[in-house]
Amino acid sequence: MxxxxxxxxxxxxxxxxxxxxxxxxxxxxxxxxxxxxxxxxxxxxxxxxxxxxxxxxxxxxxxxxxxxxxxxxxxxxxxxxxxxxxxxxxSDEYWISLVNNSLIKPEFGRFAANGKKLMVEYSSPNTNKPLHLGHIRNNLLGFSVAEILKAYGYDVVKANLVNDRGIHICKSMLAWQLFGNGETPANTGLKGDHLVGKYYVVFDKAYKKEIEALREAGQTEEEAKKNAPLIKQAQLMLQQWEAGDDDVINLWKTMNGWVYDGFEKTYKQLGVDFDKYYYESNTYLLGKDIIQEGLTSGVFFQKEDKSVWIDLTDEGLDQKLVLRGDGTSVYITQDLGTAQLKYDEFQMDESIYVVGNEQDYHFKVLFLILKKLGKTWADGLFHLSYGMVDLPSGKMKSREGTVVDADDLMAEMVETAKERTEELGKTAGLSEDEKAALYYTIGMGALKYFLLKVDPKKRLLFDPNESVDFQGHTGPFIQYTHARIKSVLRKAEFEVTAAATIPAQLSAYEQDLIQVLSSYPQIIEAAASEFSPAQMANYVYEVAKTYNKFYHEETILKAEDQDVKTFRLHLSAVAARIIAESMGLLGIQVPERM
Incomplete structure (x- = not known):
C-alpha cells in the first residue's frame, strides 16, 4: 500500500x-x-x-x-x-499511475537525512577466544539495524566495545607462557584468535586437573578453585597488568594483536564493519567521577565498608552495588563511564546496545541509573535484546567441543552452498572464480537470512542444511529470484525509462506485484522504528514470492502487446532493485546470474 x-x-x-x-x-x-x-x-x-x-x-x-x-x-x-x-x-489507473509516478523513479524508497545521530554498538567480543555462533547473530543484527537506520535517514555510528582485559585474558596469556613453546600464528598457520583461544582451553584443562588434585588432598571444591596454583598465577598476572608491568603489558599487546588480526578476517568474511572501536583496557577506570556525582546529589549512598550503592526497590528492582569498598570498579561503573564518554564524543540522539537477553537486567539498571543521575540523553538508550541460537545436535562440531566457531560455520555454509548449487546444475558457463564467488554469496546469504528473518527477541534453531534451499523461505530462494529477473532484463536488453507504457488492462498478478513493491518505504520505516531486520527480511521474501507468481502466470518477453511487455519489464526492473536493496540492508549480496 x-x-x-x-x-x-x-x-x-x-x-x-x-x-x-x-x-x-x-x-x-x-x-x-x-x-x-x-x-x-x-x-x-x-x-x-x-x-x-x-x-x-x-x-x-x-x-x-x-x-x-x-x-x-x-x-x-x-x-x-x-x-x-x-x-x-x-483501479488499474491507480496502479499504473503508481508505477509511473513513484515506483520507477530513482528516489523511490529513498529517505532524506533526518538530522538525527544514532549509535549502534554491537559485536563486543572477548579477546581470549574466537567469535562463535552467538557472535554471528549479534554482528548480523547490529550491522543490519545500522544499515536500515541509515536508509531511513539517520547519521549512524557503528561501534564495537572490545573486552580486552580481565582475568579471562590473563588465563590465555599465562597458558601460552607456560605451555606455548613459542607458538605464533606465523609458525603454526593458525588464525590469531584461534591460537589464543586454544590456550584458553589449555588453561581450563590444566586448572581442572589442579582442582581435582587438591580435592583428592582433602580440600572442598570451593577451596580447591581458590587455591589452585594456576588461578593464583593468573590473578597475579592481572594485578601486574593493572600495575603496568612491562613484560606483562608487552605479552598482552602481542597476543591481543594476534586476536585483532583474526577478528578482522572474520568480520571481513561476515561482511560487517565498524566506525569506532572502544577498548575496555581504556575505559575500565571510567565512571568513578559519575559515582562521586551521584553521591553528591544523593542518588547513591555509601555503606560502612565504603562501598557505594543505589536503591532501586521503588522501581521493583533491588539495591545495586556501583563501586566496591576498596574503590575498584564493577561492570556497571565502567558502563556508566563509557556511556558518558560515547555521548560526549558523538552527542547522539539515540544509542542502541545489541546484547543477548541474559543481560536484560543489567541494561534495565544501567539506563535507570543514568536517568536518575539526570542524564537527559538516557531517554535515547535502547537495549536490543536477542535470544540464543541453537543448532540441531550433531549438525556441526565445534573446534573446542563446546561452542560453534564462527569461521567453521561460515566455511561449512559455503561448502554446503557449493554442493547444493552443483546438484541443481546452476553453474553452467561460470568460470572457477565466478563459481567460488557464487558459492560464497549463496552460503553467506543463506546463513544471514536464516538468522535475520526471525524476530530478534526469539531464541532460534539454525539448521545449516535447511537454510541452503532454493525453494521456500530462504536467502537462496530470494537470491535466485533476483538472478532470474536479471536474466529476463538482459535478454530484453531493457533499461528503465522515465515512464512506463500504459497497458489497456492489468492482471491480478500485476496488481499484486505493484502493491507489494509499493510497500517498500513503509517497510523501511517500520524496520527502522522497531530496530527489526526481520521486518525487512520477511518483506523481501514476499516480494520474491509475489514476483515468481507473476513470472509463472504472465508472459513477459513473449507478450504480443508491446506496451504490456514494456510495462512488465518495468515491473521486473523495480522488483530486482527492491530485492537487491532490501537484501543489502540485511548485509546480503544478490548474484546477477545463477
Missing part, C-alpha cells in the same frame, strides 16, 4: 461518516489493513467503529461507506463487504 492512498482513504472515510451520519469520526479510529488473500480487494477498512454513529448493521454501514467512497474517489474500482470489513478494489 502506498502512503498516498492510505491517507486519502482515511481522510475520505472521515468525510463519508460526516456526510452520511453527521458524526465526527477521529482519524485515529479509521483502521486500514491489506485485504486477506481469500477475498477480492486490495485495502480493507474496518467498519465496526462506525456502527455507533450509523446505528446500522456492520454490513449495511460498510455498503453505505463503500457507495460514498466509490462515488467520490476515482481510484476505487469497486468494493465488497464481509461482515464488518469493507474491502476496497483499486
Amino acid at each position: 502506498a502512503y498516498s492512498i492510505q491517507q486519502t482513504l482515511i481522510t475520505q472515510t472521515v468525510r463519508a461518516v460526516k456526510d452520511l451520519y453527521g458524526a465526527d469520526l477521529p482519524d485515529s479510529q479509521v483502521t486500514l489493513q491489506e485485504t486477506r488473500k481469500e477475498f477480492e480487494g486490495h485495502i480493507t477498512i474496518v467498519i465496526f467503529p462506525v456502527t455507533r454513529f450509523s446505528k446500522k448493521s456492520p454490513e449495511q454501514t460498510g455498503a453505505d461507506i463503500g457507495d460514498w467512497l466509490q462515488a467520490n474517489l476515482q481510484e476505487i474500482a469497486g468494493y465488497n463487504v464481509i461482515k464488518g470489513f469493507l474491502n476496497i478494489s483499486l
